[in-house]
Amino acid sequence: MVAGRGFGRGWNRSRGKDGDGVSYGPAERERLAAAFGHPGVADAYRYRPPYPAEALDILERIITDRPRRVLDIGAGDGALARPLAARVDHVDALDISAAMVEAGRGRPGGRRRNLRWIVGAAETAELGGPYALVTAGASLHWMSWAPTLARLAPAMTGHAFLAIVEHGPYDLPWRAELAEVIARHSRSPGFDPSFRMPDALAAEGLLEITGRATTAPVPFRQPLASFVEQFHSTASLAREWMSAAECAAFDKAIADIAAPYAVGGLLDMDVVAHLAWGRPAGRR
């Protein structure tokens, strides 16, 4: 594990990635978050790289209370919740988008008996618990921070952490060209490359950070076409925002940039995850 390298590597540095590096105002957040209700976005999610196993190892390691009940907020298709459910006693996977939850149920591990899907907003949905860990994978920036953290705190066990997790390709050699294309098409003009979710929460007194980690890079290989398609799983680049002509132009531009790096139609990348965890203010 490589500690302390901070969030925002790989295409997380690029405009339009809906993970860390993004700080939305309430109006922009609401407008863009609607993308997660689109079936095309939920479907394209399957082409995102999985979280490195080391990230799951770290999450498992920071759970000390028993039973090991986990709440994953903004679970999406369960990229964290599904593999976590194989390691702990129970996972509640909460997401505001019925389309994302439906996609998640159909993905590997999505129907495990100890995985409960909840369609609802983190700010208002009824929670189970008490939770020995709460995870947020590339999701907290979509939520109202203070009300969300305030209601998480009483639903957590005495030693439970809130863990904020991001992942993505690490130092892509074609990153700069990619960023230009994404900037031309992104529906996220409020992008702020210096924004870091855990630090923003800490600065507002909402989270006391007690640990950080960055996983070692792990290789990820995917067809060029899948690499192009996964961009449409991001809220700011949803197919549903674009005309057919714009989609075709975007897809061609991305494919043209990445194609020289493909071997036999396959792209090789390294994926890293960044984690930060701590105690929400007001926790018992």
Ligand SMILES: C[S@@+](CC[C@H](N)C(=O)[O-])C[C@H]1O[C@@H](n2cnc3c(N)ncnc32)[C@H](O)[C@@H]1O
């Ligand atoms: C970028 S995705 C991340 C999905 C997953 N955690 C992952 O790491 O792949 C963000 C998710 O947050 C969900 N979301 C947005 N606002 C939410 C809210 N207020 N409450 C619960 N989920 C929300 C979206 O529907 C979307 O599935």
